[in-house]
Amino acid sequence: MSHDEMYSNQVSAPADIEATLAAIYQAAKDYDGGAVADYIPALAAIDANQYALSVATLDGRCYAFGAHETPFSIQSISKIFGLVMAMERLGDDLWQRVRMEPSGQAFNSIVQLEWEQGIPRNPMINAGAILVSDVLVSHYSTSKSAVLNMVRRLAHNDHICSDEQVYLSELEHGSRNSALAYLMKSFGNIESDVSEALDHYFWQCSLAMTSSDLARSLTFLANGGVDPLSGQQLCSKRDTQRINALLGTSGMYDQSGQFAFEVGLPAKSGVGGGIVAIVPSFGVICAWSPRLNSFGNSSRGMWMVREIASKLGLSVY
Ligand SMILES: NC(=O)CC[C@H](N)C(=O)O
Numbered sequence: 001m002s003h004d005e006m007y008s009n010q011v012s013a014p015a016d017i018e019a020t021l022a023a024i025y026q027a028a029k030d031y032d033g034g035a036v037a038d039y040i041p042a043l044a045a046i047d048a049n050q051y052a053l054s055v056a057t058l059d060g061r062c063y064a065f066g067a068h069e070t071p072f073s074i075q076s077i078s079k080i081f082g083l084v085m086a087m088e089r090l091g092d093d094l095w096q097r098v099r100m101e102p103s104g105q106a107f108n109s110i111v112q113l114e115w116e117q118g119i120p121r122n123p124m125i126n127a128g129a130i131l132v133s134d135v136l137v138s139h140y141s142t143s144k145s146a147v148l149n150m151v152r153r154l155a156h157n158d159h160i161c162s163d164e165q166v167y168l169s170e171l172e173h174g175s176r177n178s179a180l181a182y183l184m185k186s187f188g189n190i191e192s193d194v195s196e197a198l199d200h201y202f203w204q205c206s207l208a209m210t211s212s213d214l215a216r217s218l219t220f221l222a223n224g225g226v227d228p229l230s231g232q233q234l235c236s237k238r239d240t241q242r243i244n245a246l247l248g249t250s251g252m253y254d255q256s257g258q259f260a261f262e263v264g265l266p267a268k269s270g271v272g273g274g275i276v277a278i279v280p281s282f283g284v285i286c287a288w289s290p291r292l293n294s295f296g297n298s299s300r301g302m303w304m305v306r307e308i309a310s311k312l313g314l315s316v317y
Pocket residue numbers: 074075076077107108126170177205269270271272296
């Protein structure tokens with residue numbers, strides 16, 4: 001059964017979706033836990049009680065609740081945008097330099113990278129995204145503008161930018177990411193200056209977007225690579241399937257298995273408290289709530305996405 005069929009069987013009208021999402025958003029108030037990320041000091045300055053839910057569907061609707069107009073630090077969710085652009089530039093050669101296996105380790109773990117000769121397990125962990133950033137700075141004359149243009153175009157919002165405070169804070173407290181980058185350089189897997197690759201990576205993590213921006217900007221992944229609003233083909237159907245596969249196996253770090261088991265959607269989280277989940281042929285869910293569990297995934301965000309997937313019957317498995 002396709003998602004469209006499931007959708008029409010279980011939820012007959014947009015009004016029903018709206019009511020279901022509104023009820024889940026309200027109930028989520030009682031399902032918070034964990035703590036705001038403070039290893040990047042600028043992230044700790046956030047009001048941790050605000051939260052948002054946006055669901056962008058392929059028919060162009062966007063159901064939005066709570067602080068959906070407040071931009072937040074997208075952090076690792078940016079790994080998706082970087083990857084789309086690197087896949088476009090490097091084609092299959094990219095997979096010589098980064099693998100597609102779940103890591104089973106924390107997102108910023110170093111040990112595995114040494115065992116595996118500086119080849120990151122996948123592009124959704126920090127080492128993999130720094131490698132992707134290296135590809136972007138090597139292949140685009142202005143990699144930051146290239147990413148920004150793509151993100152703005154996809155979100156249909158020209159005001160999106162990187163948060164300077166967060167960017168500077170990441171630069172200042174980026175020792176572990178620097179260690180990952182230098183280790184890869186020592187194995188010959190970073191081509192540009194380490195500092196340039198890191199600079200791009202930190203800048204990209206510091207992009208600030210609202211939950212509705214994020215949900216809208218990723219609908220192409222639920223639509224075979226085509227932005228449903230503009231009709232533009234962002235990436236091929238095959239690459240779309242590959243990105244979703246990577247999100248399904250690695251997007252929630254070392255909680256990806258549990259997320260697949262309980263929710264069953266390709267998804268990506270960031271330490272800013274955002275989670276995006278791709279629902280093929282339906283749309284994109286973005287939940288934002290700053291307090292994180294021990295894996296670095298938003299506690300309340302996970303609860304909301306899990307509830308939506310369960311109530312609307314959205315698991316891809
Ligand atoms: N999981 C994340 O969102 C991590 C991104 C963060 N900028 C870091 O490098 O640690």
